[in-house]
Amino acid sequence: MSNRMNSVKVFRALITLAMFVIAIVLAYVLWSHYMYSPWTRDGRIRAYVTKVAPDVSGLVTDVKVADNELVHRGQTLMVVDTSRYQLALADAQSALNRARANYRQAVSQANSAKATVEAKRSSYEMYADRAERRRHLSSTAISREDLSDAISTASTAQAEYQQALQELQEQRDAVNVAQVAIQQAQVSVNQAQLNLDRTEVKAATDGYVTNVNVRVGDYADAGQQQMALIDSNSFYIYGYFEETKLPHLKIGDKADIRLMAGGTHVEGRVTGIARGIGDTENTNSENQLLDVNPTFDWVRLAQRVPVRIEIDPATVPKDTVLFSGMTATINLKPSDSDDGEPAVSVQQ
Secondary structure (H helix, E strand, O other): OHHHHHHHHHHHHHHHHHHHHHHHHHHHHHHHHHHHOOEEEEEEEEOOEEEEOOOOOEEEEEEOOOOOOEEOOOOEEEEEOOHHHHHHHHHHHHHHHHHHHHHHHHHHHHHHHHHHHHHHHHHHHHHHHHHHHHHOOOOOOOOHHHHHHHHHHHHHHHHHHHHHHHHHHHHHHHHHHHHHHHHHHHHHHHHHHHHHHOOEEEOOOOEEEEOOOOOOOOEEOOOOOOEEEEEOOOOEEEEEEEHHHHHHOEOOOEEEEEEOOOOOEEEEEEEEEOOOOOOOOOEEOOOOOEEOOOOOOOOOOOOEEEEEEEEOHHHOOOOOOOOOOOEEEEEEEOOOOOOOOEOOOOOO
16 A cells, blocks of 8 residues: 555656656747747838929929829829920920021021132132233233232232131031030920929829828929828838847748738748848947947847848738738748858858
8 A cells, every 4th residue: 555655656746747847848949939939020011112292393283193092103193283384395495496597597607608618719729820820921921010910819819718718617616506506405495395294293103192291272392292102012021030030040031921910821031131220339429439338238138130021922812901011920931942141140
């Protein structure tokens, strides 16, 4: 009887010891999973946001979208009054027409100056040849006065020819100036046409317009944001992982994502790991020296590093609405290949 009671006591002690060991092992496994496994509850969905602003200033004459409406690339979102820009285009076109007319006139005058040069050159060559022939005649064949007149006439013809050449060069310069004026006027026309086209503010991509604060009759300044456009094809996730988990993740790892909104499950892949975060302890003093806080907390919390995750669109249910800012829980799994870039590497 005594041996039986002793056996029961030993069995109970073994059971208690086994349960204690199992509890310690489970606690260690859970603690290791919590501390080192690549998972986080701090996942945030992000998206590219375009700041929609007019490129020209003016009164808003039409707003063609409503808040949170789905739009497509090239769709008109709002219209700025076109009247002054149409007038500016007409004025620029008139200036271009004047420049072209001035160019045609300059070309005509240059052609006329060229014809005058040819005539003056022929006249000069004729008088110069006549003077040269008379210079070789004897004094009995030609008087000194006739020879002097011939030389003088040739000199006058040469001067007129040189003057005609100078005028031709001036006319050619005028043609070049007129041609440059046409180019400048064409640039003004193009600028005026661009301003007129930009009175229609169009969507740069497919997405959702939000925060539409503009109304018909408002005055919109160029470059002043009037609404935001969220690119519907750019949703991704930033998971903020503790630095203790970085050695266990790498680029290319698969991501199991659970959205807080309804617990929807989607999948993704790690595409990037941030290489730096802000350091509140590392600030500069007035002398450009580091200003280090002299206090140190005994409990040191692990820093959280942003990890970018690309969402697989095929895994997003059709009835799931994604919006920038929603939260998710992320669990990372090693990818099939080992070619991914490690999150933490030591270079010697």
